[in-house]
Amino acid sequence: MTPPRPPSPEPTEDRIIDAIQPIRAHVLAVGIYHLFDTGLYATLESGDGATTEALAGAHGMDAVRLAAFLKYLRNEGILREDAGHFRLTAKARELHAFRGWYTMFIGGYAGTFMQLGEALKVGASPASRDGKKVGVGANEISTTDTIPLASAMARRHLGTVRHVLDLGCGSGQYLVELCKSFPEARGWGVEPSRGGCDVAEENLRKHGLRERVQITCAPAQEFVKTPVSFPADFGVVAFVLQEILGQGGDAAVEQFLRDAFERFPDMHLLALEVDYRLDDATLMHHGLGLAFYNPYYLLHPFTSQRLEPNAFWESLFARCGLEVVVKQPIDRRVDSTGLVVGFLLRRAR
Ligand SMILES: C[S@@+](CC[C@H](N)C(=O)[O-])C[C@H]1O[C@@H](n2cnc3c(N)ncnc32)[C@H](O)[C@@H]1O
Structure with missing residues (x-):
């Protein structure tokens, strides 16, 4: 009863x-x-x-x-x-x-959150999102955390950068900042969202970088199979492996990484991902855990994205014959959870 x-x-x-x-x-x-x-x-x-x-x-x-x-x-x-x-x-x-958080969560995902009920049903299609706003917002947020990390890692481990490749570049802000940090660098950005590519082109023009940086509107998996005469020495794949994983599973990410290093064998690739710790009660009750990571973790399975813990990525990188040169979280002053981690990868020697 x-x-x-x-x-x-x-x-x-x-x-x-x-x-x-x-x-x-x-x-x-x-x-x-x-x-x-x-x-x-x-x-x-x-x-x-x-x-x-x-x-x-x-x-x-x-x-x-x-x-x-x-x-x-x-x-x-x-x-x-x-x-x-x-x-x-x-x-x-x-x-x-803090504009970027509003661009990403509200501009990009407010419509997604309104579809949760329908999308919960067995067999339901994934919820939609505004891909352009997601890319633009993520780039705006990255200016405070992952772009400085990318710049510092490149300087420390490569010395300088001559050819920077950003796979899933959103509005192109990594390319803008890296070209400013390394004035001899040329860049190439790849982004599947047409709206994102338009914003990236405009952003590069605004910074006088249109001649130094090329944009291709395509999924990263397609791009790395296309022959290009661009000897990338530094690549960035920021919060994009989780997209490829959701779109095509482990095999798709492995194939993508193998193809990327086949095409650019001398590249150091910075892969940025968010450690998936939804069940870690301490982290999830941390201020940023509740304000950011709880809704962030929520939206992924509804939008064909898949987050995984760091150990998953490390084992996948090893299976692809890649070596983690260094693994580093973003600056503790902006995020003390340690959940956003950069893996600097190269072909195992
Ligand atoms: C969370 S945003 C990150 C944007 C940027 N990398 C950053 O860190 O600010 C994810 C980006 O990946 C792009 N994306 C989705 N699927 C992709 C794919 N298969 N190849 C390349 N980029 C992809 C999205 O359009 C979006 O711009």
């Missing part, structure tokens, strides 16, 4: 406020994403306050809806309103450095 259900607490006001805080956080995250994505943030950042009418005119927006959006953000402490002029608050200005 099923025991009788304990009586639900009465929905008194304090309990309602407490129970619906996740809804408030959800809407606020979406609002902050749109503040960035519409360009309103950039306009407000560059000027000294603007009225709803001026912002609506400059952005081709509906003034009534925009007024509701701006006042909503004001009430959440993101904007300040003085005599009808809206300005970013100090809290909003601080958010600038």
